[in-house]
Amino acid sequence: MKKPSSVAALLTVFFALFTTSCIVVTNDKATVNIQLAYPSEHYEEALDGRLILLISEGIETEPRFQLRDDAKTCQGFGMDVLNWKPNETQQFNCDAFGYPIDNFQDLPSGDYYVQALFHKYETFERADGHIVKLPMDRGEGQQWNRAPGNLYSTPQKITINNGELPNLTLNLDQKIPPIAEPEDTKYIKHIKINSKLLSEFWGRDMYLGAHVLLPEGWESHPDVKYPLAIMHGHFPSDFGGFRTTPPDPDLKSEYSERFNVDGYNRIVQQEAYDFYKTWTGPDFPRVLAIKIQHPTPYYDDSYAVNSAAQGPYGDAITYELIPHIEAEFRGIGEGWSRFVYGGSTGGWEALAVQVKYPTEYGMCFAACPDPIDFRAYCLVNIYDDDNAYYQEGTFRKTLVAGHRDYLGNVDATLKDMNYRELVLGSKGRSGQQWDIWEATYSPVDDEGYPKRIWDRLTGEIDKEVAAYWKENYDLAYILKRDWAKHGEDWKNKIHLYCGDMDNYYLNNAVYLAEEILSETTAPYYNGEVDYGDRAEHCWNGDHDNVNHISRLRYHQMFIKKYVDRVQNVAPSGADLTSWRY
Incomplete structure (x- = not known):
């Protein structure tokens, strides 16, 4: 038949x-x-x-x-x-x-x-x-x-x-069709390696990658070795903020509802072109700049640390990927010559790798970082609060806010954000923000998935999970706990920036971390903490420009800051001149 x-x-x-x-x-x-x-x-x-x-x-x-x-x-x-x-x-x-x-x-x-x-x-x-x-x-x-x-x-x-x-x-x-792999250009190269550490953990071949931006003169100076500028964050595409041609004159103008700016797409293209001119110009520092590609089965990046549910991403990036890039593109290859920066997720990652690997990185610039002190896990204190969704009193319960605009207008509660993720995936599989924090910070449950920091339906906080988070991923607490041990390796390296009207209330954790850093002695941390007045999420310390511009200038801001301060972290006799041609 x-x-x-x-x-x-x-x-x-x-x-x-x-x-x-x-x-x-x-x-x-x-x-x-x-x-x-x-x-x-x-x-x-x-x-x-x-x-x-x-x-x-x-x-x-x-x-x-x-x-x-x-x-x-x-x-x-x-x-x-x-x-x-x-x-x-x-x-x-x-x-x-x-x-x-x-x-x-x-x-x-x-x-x-x-x-x-x-x-x-x-x-x-x-x-x-x-x-x-x-x-x-x-x-x-x-x-x-x-x-x-x-x-x-x-x-x-x-x-x-x-x-x-x-x-x-x-x-x-x-x-949905496949996505084409990006192609190499004169300035931008693409790296992909099989990670032995991650492949062993996941039981199959697992890869790490990076978009590499070469400095002007890289080919004509074959004997020069360069510092490595490592930008952390979400980067499925390559250096889209680097454009070798002026903005498209036929580009249809688009309005940005978030920033209340008309023609924001034109502004983005102009900034990308301006960065190309700055990068190749005579006065910009000559460094290798990379954006790391480390997607996991839980999120589009791993948060750059080792974790129970995701595996040894911190070690794989630090000991496999970065040395590979330095060897291929003539990086200096020493801890002082690697500096990290980023915003939001990338801000947390920048501080996290500096904290977790004190001597492997020479400086961090963390802008609008995800919660770096879990006493202010956005608007939740996971240690003292009993419920994440409500502020509870005897006679009423008040929903906890999750997102606001620069004037403080709330458009989503914490419960809303978590319930949306429950629709998209059970067992921490939504691929969204609250689930990746659990996949990074939590121990695994009996099935092998991340343990919940709170019940996703009720908001009730699990104090045992909170205690695990504190000892392993509460960056401000770890800095305080381990300052006597690693303070000499952390001094001159920690720099934090956040808008005081961050859309996700991330400035609250920065306030707490600043208090801890300001009290350090023997040695004093000798870094920087700065806030932007009424600045929203992704503000990076640029007081001369409003948020929708400053967020497009991370490379220009932080590469210069590192070069201006590198003498504070470089050992005696380090080469601080050959790459400044």
Whole structure:
């Protein structure tokens, strides 16, 4: 008997589905009749992953791009799926967790668009004996709605009436294509190495990479060795802030809602071109600049430290990747000659590697760092507070804020942000901010996934996990605890910058860290802590420019700061002249 084609099989399945009944609501229980399938032309094998259902009011952009933390978000529901075979229908779970509305029966009446996306997982057999299923980064920066290989459906218009959805069949027949590898240019090179340390931990080949920006004159000065400027942060693309041609005159002007600036895309291109002119000009320091590529199955970068759930990324970067780059591109290759900088995640990483590897790095410049003191884990004190979502009193509970603008207007609570991540992934697999902090800082649970710092539904804080975080990743506490041991290696190296209206309240932790640093003796830390008046997230210490400009000038700011202070960390006899041609 001739085997029917995959397309014919799907049509047969969908015809049967159209004959089934609509959603049935009985008292408080909703039975959602949403059936999904994907064709074998995309995958012949069974898949594991997260199935995400999205409901939006409009389709100016697809629903998969509208799930946000703030009030402008669309609706999402998420469920785990194991061993889903091609052409096999999958019933969407009516009890799936939703955000911002947590169940189907409370959805408001009206006309909407519905879309489904499947975020594909892979199986890892780790060296610690745990077998875990996780979404590996595929070059997109751990973005579930853009990850190559993920499947999604075409948006479909529906009407919801009194909490009832129509009978739905969604065909996930669209597949996100691969991302092209960047090409080398005169100034920008791309490095990728197989990490022995990470491959052993994850039980498969794992890679580290970097975008390398060569100094002007690198080819014509073959005997010169250079300091290494290491920028940490989220960089799925290469040095996009480096443009060798003027801005495109035909570029359509775009308005930035965040900065309330028209033509911000033009400003970005102009800044990129200006950086090229500065970098190649006669007065800019000659150094090697790199952006490290270290995506993990949890996030688009590892936070550059060793951790129980993610493995020895700190050691792999410090002892495998960086020496490889220095050997290939003539780096000086000594601790004093490596300096680190970055903002947000990159700010935390810059301080973290300086703290964790005191002699391997010569200076750090940490801008708007993720919480560096867990007494101010944004607006939560994980040691003293009992609940992350609420400030609790005898007669009322107040929701804890999660995000604000530069005037203090709150547009998302901490609970909102965590609930959104619950839709995108269970067991810390959302690929988003709060989950990567747990993947970095937490011990693993019995299944091998990161232990929760708090219950994601209730906000109740786990004090044992908090104690583990304190001893291993609370950077301000570690500085205080270990100053007598490493103070001589940390002096002259620590520099912190943050806007006093940081959107995520990250300035609160910097205040606490500054207090600790200001009290250091024998030796005094002799660094810098600075704040930007009404400056938002990503302000980097530039008092001459507003936030939307300063955030584009990290290289210009921090490379010069290092060169101006390098004599404070370099040993006697170090070469401080040959690379200043």
